[in-house]
Amino acid sequence: MAGLDVSITADAEAGRGSELLRGMTAALPVMIGFVPFALVLGAQAARKGLSPVEVPVMTGLNFGGGSEFAAVELWTSPPHALLIAAMTFLVNSRHLLMGAALVPHLRDLPKRQAFPALFFMCDESWAMGLADAKRSAAGFSLPYYLGVSAGLYLTWISFTALGALLGPTIGDVTVYGFDMAFPAVFLVLLRGMWKGARAAAPWLVSLVAAAAVHLLVPGGAWHVAAGALSGLAWSFLQAGRRG
Amino acid sequence: MIQTTTLLTITLMALVTYLTRVLGYVVLRDRTLSARTTAVLDAAPGCVLIAVIAPAFVSDRPADLIALAVTLAAATRLPLLATVVVGVTAAGLLRQLLG
Numbered sequence: 001m002a003g004l005d006v007s008i009t010a011d012a013e014a015g016r017g018s019e020l021l022r023g024m025t026a027a028l029p030v031m032i033g034f035v036p037f038a039l040v041l042g043a044q045a046a047r048k049g050l051s052p053v054e055v056p057v058m059t060g061l062n063f064g065g066g067s068e069f070a071a072v073e074l075w076t077s078p079p080h081a082l083l084i085a086a087m088t089f090l091v092n093s094r095h096l097l098m099g100a101a102l103v104p105h106l107r108d109l110p111k112r113q114a115f116p117a118l119f120f121m122c123d124e125s126w127a128m129g130l131a132d133a134k135r136s137a138a139g140f141s142l143p144y145y146l147g148v149s150a151g152l153y154l155t156w157i158s159f160t161a162l163g164a165l166l167g168p169t170i171g172d173v174t175v176y177g178f179d180m181a182f183p184a185v186f187l188v189l190l191r192g193m194w195k196g197a198r199a200a201a202p203w204l205v206s207l208v209a210a211a212a213v214h215l216l217v218p219g220g221a222w223h224v225a226a227g228a229l230s231g232l233a234w235s236f237l238q239a240g241r242r243g
Numbered sequence: 244m245i246q247t248t249t250l251l252t253i254t255l256m257a258l259v260t261y262l263t264r265v266l267g268y269v270v271l272r273d274r275t276l277s278a279r280t281t282a283v284l285d286a287a288p289g290c291v292l293i294a295v296i297a298p299a300f301v302s303d304r305p306a307d308l309i310a311l312a313v314t315l316a317a318a319t320r321l322p323l324l325a326t327v328v329v330g331v332t333a334a335g336l337l338r339q340l341l342g
Contacts, residue, residue: 029324061257078248092263099267101287177334184330187318206290210297227294239282
């Protein structure tokens with residue numbers, strides 16, 4: 001029996017390994033999309049006086065692109081820690097909702113695994129993990145999610161550090177169209193979540209509300225909170241009508 | 244190579260960000276979710292994603308809007324990497340052509 005146990009464990013190990021690899025492979029296009037942004041963030045941070053050591057410490061401990069761009073934008077010497085922390089909270093407040101949306105998928109996971117896994121939750125790792133859970137019969141795959149996360153995390157840390165080293169030699173990437181990588185990734189992820197027009201109605205509400213808020217209050221991250229919450233309010237009403 | 248005020252700011256940022264990541268999970272984890280809550284949480288991923296990229300839909304540069312339309316069309320039929328390549332190429336070319 002001991003032999004059987006060992007072989008089952010070995011199978012599970014191999015399964016986890018292949019799931020991890022599947023996640024990393026799936027993340028490749030997104031990793032490529034990360035590179036120009038990571039280089040630019042690193043270069044901008046270096047321009048603001050952050051050292052090539054400080055930059056990867058920031059991106060490695062925080063791992064939230066939007067909030068890091070905002071922080072570097074606000075960076076002074078010495079930095080206003082509280083202002084930057086408040087802006088970080090605002091930009092990352094969508095994580096509250098994202099973490100909540102993961103709850104039904106993480107039901108069987110012990111806290112000691114869930115808490116470290118949540119450290120790596122960014123828009124892309126979260127959306128890819130969920131999209132994969134909706135596609136497969138087995139549901140949410142933690143090793144797949146961790147594979148995606150590992151690929152994205154290592155790319156982000158190493159290329160922000162490289163950006164800080166290269167510094168001012170890096171120009172404006174938006175000239176070349178690299179910034180379109182994010183809408184492209186997000187639109188493909190949305191296609192994966194598509195379940196008909198009715199289920200997508202809250203998305204349209206989110207889009208319109210977020211676009212309107214972006215036009216009225218340019219800059220900052222208010223459009224994300226306003227858009228997401230409007231869509232959820234719509235979905236709440238829709239679910240109530242149905243019964 | 245690390246200044247104290249910098250390290251303090253970075254640590255604060257990291258704590259705040261991690262808090263946003265775990266709080267939604269911690270609050271809802273041990274509750275039984277109603278059908279309505281589940282429906283709302285099901286809609287959440289799409290709502291967040293579309294809200295993040297909403298500014299691209301109201302860009303004031305025609306080149307960007309056309310590139311977004313091309314990217315959207317690509318996203319409905321192509322795999323992820325192909326869509327990214329089409330989107331980046333379209334945006335790069337259209338900006339060169341239309342400014």
